[in-house]
Amino acid sequence: MIKLKGVTKQFGTTRALDNFSLEVREGLVYGLIGPNGAGKTTAMNILATLLLPDAGTALVNGRDVVQDPQVVRGLIGYMPDFFGVYDGLRSAEYLEFFAAAYGVPAAKRSRLIKDLLELVNLPDKGEVYVDALSRGMKQRLSLARCLVHDPRVLILDEPASGLDPRARAELKEIIRQLKHMGKTILISSHILPELAEMCDEVAIIEHGRLVTCGPVDQITRSAKGARQLKVSVAEPVPDLAGFLNQQPGVSSPWVEGLIVQFFYQGDQSQQARLLQTLVSNGWPVIEFSEVRRNLEEVFMAITGEEGLPNGGN
Amino acid sequence: MAEINPVLLKELRQRFRRGKTAWLLALYLFTIGGFVLAFIYLNWQSAPGYYQPNRSLEIFITLSVAQLFLLAFVAPGLTASVISGERERQTLNVLLTTRLSTWSIVWSKLVASTAFVVVLMIATLPLYSIVFLYGGIAPGQVPGVFGFYLLTMFLFASLGIVCSAFFQRTGVSTLTTYGLVFALTGGTGFLAAFLTEVGRINRPETLVNPGFLNWVVEFLQQTNPVFVLLKILAAEDGIQTGVSLGLPYWANYTIFCLGLGLLLLFWSSRLLLPQPRGRFFRLADKRSHGDGFSG
Ligand SMILES: Nc1ncnc2c1ncn2[C@@H]1O[C@H](COP(=O)(O)OP(=O)(O)OP(=O)(O)O)[C@@H](O)[C@H]1O
């Protein structure tokens, strides 16, 4: 449904996208993950017909975004990472404006707007001025706005940023419904766990290049090659790090007060055995857990950068 | 399409809902109306009860010129933010992903922003009728002046729109528009006068091409709103160059305003398209990222 082939985009000396390729099959929720400046927004802007690629092709449903921008615009609903709303317009009027801008027949609009407001849980906000909505509401209204022309593809640039946990959960629910409606959804974030729950597949992008892509469990499994574990002890003990370093699968332990963190390779039963070893050797362990790693660390684990251990070690 | 353009409808809604609009209208009428009434009052004082066609023409001329200057202030202020404002509020990208063509966006923005100016002018019509009642004005002059306003406003508004499409910031865009409007009203007038002086001081035979100089002066004054307005008002004949530009002055001015205005609008619509990197479009190229980190 979405296909990027060898897309390159250069801004001055920065190469925002470097021979970037990606394929998203119809009906999938696809996550695009990368740290700040990785090129996610650039890739999405190219798909949204807002930027021209310097090289390569971008297709939506087989239509080239450069050759047929008008067709592509009708196929996609795009929500930018930062967006504003018009002042002096009510929510319903806001949606009506975009429905008209997409050429939705006037007779269908009021029904459509009602349905959309319901879908995004704003059923009673139609007469409220847009600029008086809270940030989460604006985000949802914007999502409704993406849907006015019933696009087959949604391109959502960091839709969850700036939302509180509850709003995030609501967003996830809406995305689930949209998937159910058969939409293909490309969604970006720099937090892997956030996407892992709602995506079927993810691609990891850094410095404009594709690092890896595939089904979520596959990615997390490969990333599990080096999980980060944390051990807390009740009282100071000498050379815990040294002891850990001798255990199989442990690498790069570092101590901060009563906490030791290290990278660990091994499955869950091996991990349980490690805990047993620690306890049976008399270490006063009060906590033994996996650190929820942020994306950068997953990167490091996957790409083996910065001298950290990688999966094949 | 029978339906009103969505951008136009939206803009009108936004503009006419704001309290600002009513205030501006009130202020405008107050300024112009106060001026006319003061003039009439003073006239009445000096010679009560007299029919004074010359005086009336004077009011008409002053009123019309004053209105031109107010236009020159209002039109750029209303148009110089139409695109850059959307960019600053981060609504432009979304608008550009709809199926509206950039040309229809630009065009509806022009109509919406000038609609207010048209309202301003229509609101001043009663004042004109007062002046008209006092006599001394040919019936054709009032429509002539209003046609002139429409054309001039179209040109000024197009200037504002192209600046707002070209520059990232509304501040820069507004300043540049005022600069250009000033150059077009004052600047070319002074230039015409200056060039005439140059022609007069130098003996014709020492000039490279006196015919060309005269042509330039004639062109400048026929495209200068102040000169053209004074000519419509039959108050001033301008600088005598003896050159003809082929058509009557009002036709030349019409062509100039419509032609240049349409060209600028077309350029604006091109500036809104995604830009391949190029020298002239650099400024526009940054926009997609523009304000990304403020929100
Ligand atoms: N219009 C532009 N002009 C100059 N540089 C740009 C422009 N747009 C993007 N870049 C650069 O391209 C790179 C990729 O930017 P992009 O916005 O695509 O990253 P991102 O993955 O969306 O990051 P974030 O998580 O911060 O949103 C960055 O280094 C950025 O500075």
Ligand SMILES: [Mg+2]
């Ligand atoms: Mg981004």
